[in-house]
Amino acid sequence: MIFLQLYWEFFKTGLFTIGGGLATLPFLYEMQAKTGWFTIHDIANMVAVSESTPGPMGVNMATFTGFTIAGIPGALIAVLGLVTPSVIIILIVANILDKFKTNRYVQFAMYGLRAASAALIAIACLRVAQIAFLNRDLYSQSGRLTDLFNITAIIFGIILYIIYKKTDRHPILYILAAGVVGVVLSL
């Protein structure tokens, strides 16, 4: 019974979350109030863990909740509930796209959509850059502009970019290396 309920709650979350990631938060708060499966403090913890582990945040949240309530089967059921709506909807949309791909209006729309996609990815890049290169907390305490910029991280970023452009290997290599550099430099 708990499995059915888990599946259903996360199915709803998957169905109504548009844009992914933190958009799942309001649904988790609602689920918390309704079911009491976890506490509000747990949600904050989940966000922190999700931000420090790879993978889509929604999937991380569903895994955590399902696992806490009903172990490994719970985690599987919750994630299954979360992704079911996406998979069904994308399969339908992909079929429609295939049929109308040569339609000139669909192509015109795609011309606008690709520009929008590029813009949204640029914004995501800016948001990560803000966290990676700025010390907001330190700056608000000291008020010194030199404290705002994490100089070490900025220099590391520039060097890494140059190396990446020159060598062009698999992104995984750079991610692993950057993790090690982060530990070594205590970034």
Add this chain to the structure above:
Amino acid sequence: MKELIELFVAFARVGAFTFGGGYAMLPMLQKEVVESKHWATEEDLMDYYAVGQCTPGIIAVNTATFVGRKQKGLAGALVATAGVIFPSLVIIMIITAFVNNFSDIPWVAHALAGIRVCVVVLVLNAVIKLAKKSLVDAAAVVIFIAIMAGALFTDIPTFAWVIAAGIVGILIKVLGVSKEKGGAVK
């Protein structure tokens, strides 16, 4: 069968190294899906992202479903989706079961700070690649700038911007085409 396994492994790799949400997986997708396996073109990826943005669900899952389906139909869609979520499932269950306050561990925090710098570098490079392909004329550049400004400085939800960009795309092209036709008649 071999192709299904390849799909699973490729997307599991993407899932295991995507730090910071759907957009951060773009550099990885470009490498795995476009450059090494040729499962989709750069333009296909852009379309999947745009559609994934205005349909429900997680962008990573939406993109995996798209690519998997294109390659191997329904089975491919399911396998690619399973692949992209598999690492998260395992990692989160381990952390939940064994580690308290994972994100407060000092070396984890330092490693993440390093990885974030790397994510900026990788995504910046991906954006530049995409911009070269998708900003084909002045009007597209205007759409790009308008959406960036709008999404940064207003609270209007992202999917609304994406839909608006699609409509503007149609309008610009339709008006442009009719102008060209008018010119030809003269």
